[in-house]
Amino acid sequence: MRVLFTVSDWPGHYYPLVPLGRAFRDAGHEVRVVCAPSESDTLRRTGLTPEPIVRPGLDMATQGRLNAYWQARKGAWPHARPPLHPVTGEELGHLDDFDFAAFRAAERPRILRATRDGFDAVVAFARAWRPDLVVHDRMSIEGLLAARVLGVPAVLHLWGPHGTAEPEPELRVLPGDPTGSFPRHGVGEMSADLVEYVVDPCPPSLEPPTHAHRLRLRYTPYNGPGTAPDLRPPSPGRPRICLVWGRSLAGVYGRAARLVPELAFACAESGAEVLVLADPDDTAPLGTPPPGVRLLPGAPLADVLPGCAAVVHHGGAGCTMTAVAAGVPQLGVPFSAEQELNMRRVAAAGAGLAVPAGDPGRATAVRDALDRLLNDPRHRAGAARLRDELSRLPTPAALVPALEDLAAHHRTDRTDRSHRTHQTHRAARTAAPVDPRTAVPAAPRATAPAATRAAAPAPAEPTPTSEDPAMQTQPPGTPQAPQDVQATRTIQATRTTQDTRTAQDTRTTQDDQATRSPRSPRSPQDDQLAAETRIREIALSVAAAAALQTAVRLGVADALGDEDADARDLGRAVNAAPDTLARLLRALAAHGVFEETAPGRFRHTRASRLLRADAPGGGMADMVLWAGAAWTWDAWPRLEQAVRTGKAVLPELYGKDFFGYLREDAPEDAEVFNRAMTQASALTSRAVAETLNLDGARTVADIGGGHGHLLRTVLERHPHVTGELFDLPTVVAGADPALREGGELAGRARVTAGDCLDAVPVRADVYVVKQILKWDDERSVRVLRNIAAHAAPGARIVVVQNLVDLSPEPRVTTAMDLFLLLNVGGREHHRGDFEDLFRRAGLEFTGVTRARSALYLIEARVPGTPS
Numbered sequence: 049m050r051v052l053f054t055v056s057d058w059p060g061h062y063y064p065l066v067p068l069g070r071a072f073r074d075a076g077h078e079v080r081v082v083c084a085p086s087e088s089d090t091l092r093r094t095g096l097t098p099e100p101i102v103r104p105g106l107d108m109a110t111q112g113r114l115n116a117y118w119q120a121r122k123g124a125w126p127h128a129r130p131p132l133h134p135v136t137g138e139e140l141g142h143l144d145d146f147d148f149a150a151f152r153a154a155e156r157p158r159i160l161r162a163t164r165d166g167f168d169a170v171v172a173f174a175r176a177w178r179p180d181l182v183v184h185d186r187m188s189i190e191g192l193l194a195a196r197v198l199g200v201p202a203v204l205h206l207w208g209p210h211g212t213a214e215p216e217p218e219l220r221v222l223p224g225d226p227t228g229s230f231p232r233h234g235v236g237e238m239s240a241d242l243v244e245y246v247v248d249p250c251p252p253s254l255e256p257p258t259h260a261h262r263l264r265l266r267y268t269p270y271n272g273p274g275t276a277p278d279l280r281p282p283s284p285g286r287p288r289i290c291l292v293w294g295r296s297l298a299g300v301y302g303r304a305a306r307l308v309p310e311l312a313f314a315c316a317e318s319g320a321e322v323l324v325l326a327d328p329d330d331t332a333p334l335g336t337p338p339p340g341v342r343l344l345p346g347a348p349l350a351d352v353l354p355g356c357a358a359v360v361h362h363g364g365a366g367c368t369m370t371a372v373a374a375g376v377p378q379l380g381v382p383f384s385a386e387q388e389l390n391m392r393r394v395a396a397a398g399a400g401l402a403v404p405a406g407d408p409g410r411a412t413a414v415r416d417a418l419d420r421l422l423n424d425p426r427h428r429a430g431a432a433r434l435r436d437e438l439s440r441l442p443t444p445a446a447l448v449p450a451l452e453d454l455a456a457h458h459r460t461d462r463t464d465r466s467h468r469t470h471q472t473h474r475a476a477r478t479a480a481p482v483d484p485r486t487a488v489p490a491a492p493r494a495t496a497p498a499a500t501r502a503a504a505p506a507p508a509e510p511t512p513t514s515e516d517p518a519m520q521t522q523p524p525g526t527p528q529a530p531q532d533v534q535a536t537r538t539i540q541a542t543r544t545t546q547d548t549r550t551a552q553d554t555r556t557t558q559d560d561q562a563t564r565s566p567r568s569p570r571s572p573q574d575d576q577l578a579a580e581t582r583i584r585e586i587a588l589s590v591a592a593a594a595a596l597q598t599a600v601r602l603g604v605a606d607a608l609g610d611e612d613a614d615a616r617d618l619g620r621a622v623n624a625a626p627d628t629l630a631r632l633l634r635a636l637a638a639h640g641v642f643e644e645t646a647p648g649r650f651r652h653t654r655a656s657r658l659l660r661a662d663a664p665g666g667g668m669a670d671m672v673l674w675a676g677a678a679w680t681w682d683a684w685p686r687l688e689q690a691v692r693t694g695k696a697v698l699p700e701l702y703g704k705d706f707f708g709y710l711r712e713d714a715p716e717d718a719e720v721f722n723r724a725m726t727q728a729s730a731l732t733s734r735a736v737a738e739t740l741n742l743d744g745a746r747t748v749a750d751i752g753g754g755h756g757h758l759l760r761t762v763l764e765r766h767p768h769v770t771g772e773l774f775d776l777p778t779v780v781a782g783a784d785p786a787l788r789e790g791g792e793l794a795g796r797a798r799v800t801a802g803d804c805l806d807a808v809p810v811r812a813d814v815y816v817v818k819q820i821l822k823w824d825d826e827r828s829v830r831v832l833r834n835i836a837a838h839a840a841p842g843a844r845i846v847v848v849q850n851l852v853d854l855s856p857e858p859r860v861t862t863a864m865d866l867f868l869l870l871n872v873g874g875r876e877h878h879r880g881d882f883e884d885l886f887r888r889a890g891l892e893f894t895g896v897t898r899a900r901s902a903l904y905l906i907e908a909r910v911p912g913t914p915s
């Protein structure tokens with residue numbers, strides 16, 4: 049068999065593919081790797097045969113610097129040093145020293161030409177060489193094109209825990225097709241939906257979301273050529289830490305990425321022996337390494353990690369996965385959204401921690417994190433768990449026969465196709481999905497109960513893309529360009545989804561099954577059916593909302609334990625008829641909330657556990673009840689009226705404004721509201737408190753702070769500050785007892801009742817205004833002015849909210865936007881709206897930072913010089 053690999057011009061992109069390439073070769077197959085000429089030598093050293101026929105229009109380093117530049121342009125560059133000039137790589141004095149418009153005008157034609165030529169060269173090579181299978185990385189979709197043209201399967205090989213269906217917009221990308229090469233070669237429009245198979249090298253606990261068929265693979269480290277150093281076992285009682293630093297980081301982030309000395313000192317201060325694997329340019333500022341620090345430039349990471357108690361790195365996929373394979377707890381210092389994502393998944397699996405590179409309190413946070421990694425045995429246990437999970441997955445050699453079968457099925461399928469009608473063919477191709485647990489194509493089966501079928505990818509909803517390849521792709525470890533420049537970049541967004549990972553894994557509808565093919569291109573009829581399904585799903589989505597609320601009211605999630613249970617037993621426990629309860633749970637299971645393991649038997653999923661009263665952080669049951677409070681069922685039918693008039697419908701419905709209605713007419717809903725806000729805060733308070741920079745501040749006030757969950761978290765996280773909670777009298781009456789007299793934080797906290805629309809008689813260095821400025825602009829400006837009226841010059845106002853244009857949960861944020869229209873005539877905002885609101889309130893906008901959640905911190909200051 050012939051296997052064609054296509055890779056982008058960045059070793060970190062193709063090193064993870066090398067073990068599979070070698071396994072094919074060792075199994076007697078022919079392997080060629082289509083690449084850029086710049087990668088020829090590096091690839092040759094892997095033992096694989098390069099075909100250097102692609103000249104990229106824009107190299108990965110330039111793309112990375114362009115992304116960094118745009119991050120800075122939108123005010124989201126967290127580093128003290130400016131970004132680099134995207135073209136020269138020199139440090140920029142001022143952002144205006146680079147003229148993007150001129151760059152685009154001058155370079156676009158050349159880039160387009162090079163891109164088109166590259167795609168054509170790969171297709172021509174594939175036509176001549178005739179591979180049976182194509183394996184490509186996420187950035188080299190020319191492999192996908194060539195496979196489509198030849199009618200052979202294409203497999204996208206992931207680098208690590210970054211999937212093809214990430215919900216965050218900045219992570220939800222594949223390169224686009226700015227030169228129209230896909231239609232030009234007769235295979236329809238490029239769409240993320242064309243990715244049908246994904247090789248996933250992650251242990252299940254790190255599993256990234258994808259709508260494609262998942263082929264599991266045991267990640268096998270290949271860190272490039274190098275010599276294993278001569279290492280004795282660590283001295284008893286003295287831990288060993290490995291510090292490994294990405295060679296290309298400084299080329300993208302400039303001096304902001306020269307962190308090796310700082311990190312090496314932090315590691316040494318923990319009392320550990322420190323092994324540093326970094327480029328000489330990164331280690332040079334260390335001078336003579338301090339005692340206990342040893343430099344091992346060029347040593348392969350996988351050969352150094354055994355025996356290490358922890359590893360510190362920048363969160364790149366190669367380092368992350370090599371540490372997972374070695375079972376070593378890790379501390380990531382990530383720069384980009386992708387690196388943050390890698391570390392988030394590792395941290396969620398209990399195998400590591402992260403401190404963002406742009407964190408102003410980085411030095412202290414790194415020391416704290418190292419202390420926890422070395423001394424809390426749970427991290428060691430988490431890392432060992434991941435290593436053990438990984439070791440149970442198929443090796444590259446074991447995946448080869450599965451991929452041989454895939455290619456063989458495809459050949460049969462192609463022969464059959466010409467003899468079948470579209471209808472019968474569609475039935476046949478849904479019959480033999482690849483079993484995602486074993487990575488081996490499963491035996492054909494005609495039907496299976498919905499809950500036990502392999503996940504079927506849902507239809508894609510590509511967003512409009514521009515034709516500009518100037519920022520077509522991104523290198524590892526670099527941020528995506530921000531939303532406000534998306535009009536000038538070519539990004540093919542994958543399906544936008546609010547489904548949880550569990551939901552993605554289990555969700556499947558008959559139409560999905562009927563319209564998705566594991567091995568064939570989608571026909572226009574398939575797309576039509578998928579579109580019809582989508583409309584039906586949305587039209588009936590009120591049923592899903594009602595079912596969720598009903599499940600919470602019945603308390604089914606609490607009645608269901610760790611094992612699966614029969615609807616009869618559950619019905620007895622929650623006082624519901626077994627048959628109708630089963631129907632309710634089945635409807636929810638279609639969304640990934642609960643799972644039907646056998647007819648009438650159900651078990652928990654990750655999503656359904658959030659409905660339990662004992663869910664960590666309070667779960668989400670109250671949020672569900674709040675979204676379905678009585679007034680919403682009166683208000684939604686009046687959406688048309690609200691859209692026509694632009695006004696809230698609540699005052700007309702109940703004769704009073706929303707908060708007045710809650711207070712006077714719906715005290716139970718008011719309770720649910722306050723509990724839902726506390727639950728929502730519990731899910732995000734930590735991320736907000738950690739992102740909030742309180743250096744130099746002594747007092748913090750949370751305006752409209754509800755029961756004070758966030759304030760409490762801030763006080764716990766920043767022991768040097770005192771805080772004040774400000775909200776309506778009826779609300780502060782239920783404030784967290786820890787903040788009130790006699791509470792453990794009472795000495796540092798004050799609770800003040802008031803109406804922020806009248807006055808905010810509170811003096812603080814930092815004012816937090818979280819999820820408040822969602823009513824009409826006049827009231828938002830009034831609140832900001834009221835705060836400024838009592839604040840000292842230089843005081844900071846930090847608005848914490850979702851942003852429509854940057855939201856990682858666009859369906860939630862846009863739904864909430866309509867919800868706010870109905871109740872308070874309000875809205876969710878775009879980033880630019882706040883610049884305007886701040887200006888109208890006489891404040892100076894200073895920047896936007898994302899908390900590690902769906903929330904953003906949008907900051908302003910009171911003009912004037914602090915006294």
Ligand SMILES: C[S@@+](CC[C@H](N)C(=O)[O-])C[C@H]1O[C@@H](n2cnc3c(N)ncnc32)[C@H](O)[C@@H]1O
Nearest residue numbers: 725729752753754775776779803804805818819
């Ligand atoms: C959406 S909740 C947000 C609560 C909290 N900041 C959080 O993020 O969890 C809105 C808050 O604004 C408070 N609020 C509404 N109108 C207010 C007013 N006129 N003065 C003070 N607080 C008000 C509500 O009581 C509620 O606690």
